[in-house]
Amino acid sequence: MTGKFVYTPNDMETERASNGYLMSLLALMVGMPLPIINLLASLIFYFSNRKSTYFVRWHCTQTLVSQLTLLICNSVGFSWTMAIIFGPKHITNAYISYVITIFLFNLTEFIFTINAAIRTRKGLHVHWWFWGTLTDLLVSPDPENNIQATNTFANSWEKQPISS
Amino acid sequence: MGKATYQFLVLAALFFATWFLLGRVNYVKRLHLEQINEKTEKKIGDLIIKTVYAQQTVIENDSLSSLMDKLKTNLCGDSTEASKIRIIVVDAAVVNAFSLPGNNIVVNNALIAHCDSSAQLAGVLAHELAHLRLHHVMKKLGNEIGISILLAVASNGNAQVIREIIRKLSSTAFEREMESDADDAALTYLEKAHIDPAGLPDFLEKLAELKADVHGAPEWISTHPDIQKRVRTLRSKIQDHKASYVNVLTEEEWIYLKDNCDIGPRAEDTN
Known part of the structure; x- marks a missing residue:
């Protein structure tokens, strides 16, 4: 879902927030067989922007938590594959269907990330199902910037006009 | 939240x-993942068996073979599957038995000679059968030799690689987890066949003692490490002796099998 943020982010903020998505995207391409690389890239980007503005921190956190969820799913698939190649396990229908499932979820996340990177660059606020809600709970508005966003941001956000 | x-x-x-x-x-x-594996495995298995026949003295005794088949059929519980599995008894002083690709099990007559009962021999066969059924053999070869080399062997039959495959399968151990899985599966096969599963840990213990008595370990011991731990695990999984347990081979048949596998003075030479 796309909407407006509690304040209008400036050009530098939208670029940084958009880069957060791109960072995970590039890492996804490079580190496809090693799921940890995606998370590391998002983690580095998150820490380098943790003192940034609310808008940037919010989007970096959304990227990070989505990567973390995928990391868990991908790690299971990775260790299962390793057990098949080097261990006693063999290829089963459950394994193949699991690989297809995580592939579909990764692909969906990939498409959503591209979409989020483009829309965020335009200054729009991309709020994902579950990860957006989780980010609302994790990131609080920066008091130094005196932004009057509340902890019930999710509710106020829903009242914003939505463009798709 | x-x-x-x-x-x-x-x-x-x-x-x-x-x-x-x-x-x-x-x-x-x-x-067709299973078929690809099975076809390749069968081809490799046939080539290996040719080499075994060329390099070793295979005991070709119909009565002995039928007794081994009797044990095999009982363990498989399915005559169709049993007919696909081949047990070859070779004349070798090394106490050893091993599974080969293409549903083949090689048993040295020295191993049969060291068994005290048909239940012990059935225990060993059940363990090797489990390695075959759980695809451990091809997995081990895939890991240690490489799938591409195995595929090449299946098409061109490289004699040197085939000898290396036999050496690896007859004298190197499977991974610990595979051994443990094979033990568990063997107990299930033995229970289903109403054969006393205690035969397997009994035989392992007997060989462990033999190891202490003679120079060098019997081959089946060196390829099956952590004997004491495995014996303890196996015994803990075996329930009380059931009255329903049967001897697949009669006393006469067992004596016949033992007599025909007697290796005489070579018994001391376990290496």
Whole structure:
């Protein structure tokens, strides 16, 4: 879902927030067989922007938590594959269907990330199902910037006009 | 928090539902994964057996073979599957038995000579059968020799690689987890066949004692490490002796088998 943020982010903020998505995207391409690389890239980007503005921190956190969820799913698939190649396990229908499932979820996340990177660059606020809600709970508005966003941001956000 | 939990549960349900629905398709059959493995395995197995016949003295005694087949059929519980499995008894002083690709099991007559009962021999055969059924043999070869080399062997039959395969399977151990899985499966086969499963740990213990008595370990011991731990695990999994246990071979048949596998003075030479 796309909407407006509690304040209008400036050009530098939208670029940084958009880069957060791109960072995970590039890492996804490079580190496809090693799921940890995606998370590391998002983690580095998150820490380098943790003192940034609310808008940037919010989007970096959304990227990070989505990567973390995928990391868990991908790690299971990775260790299962390793057990098949080097261990006693063999290829089963459950394994193949699991690989297809995580592939579909990764692909969906990939498409959503591209979409989020483009829309965020335009200054729009991309709020994902579950990860957006989780980010609302994790990131609080920066008091130094005196932004009057509340902890019930999710509710106020829903009242914003939505463009798709 | 409630909203996040609800959304997480929906997402998790979506993930598991996708996995479950995709899992309804039999990919292994559709992609012919089993057939590719079986075909390659059979080709390699045939080449290996040729080499075994050329290099070792195979005991070709119909009565002995029929007794081994009797044990095999009881363990398989299915005559169709049993007919696909071949047990070859070779004249060798090394106490050893090993599985080979293409559903082949090689048993040295020295091993039969060291068994005190048909239940002990059945225990060893059940363990080797488990390695075959659980695809441990091809997995081990795939890991140690490489799938591409195995495929090349299947097409051109490189004699040197075949000798290396026999050496690896007859004198190197499977991974610990594979051994443990094979032990568990062997107990199941023995129980199903109403054969006393205590024969397997009994034989392992006997060989461990033999190891202490003579120079060098019997081959089956060196390829099956952690004997004491495995014996303890096996015994803990075996329930009390049941009255329903039967001797697959009669006393006369067992004596006949032992007599024909007597290795005489060479018995001391276990290496």
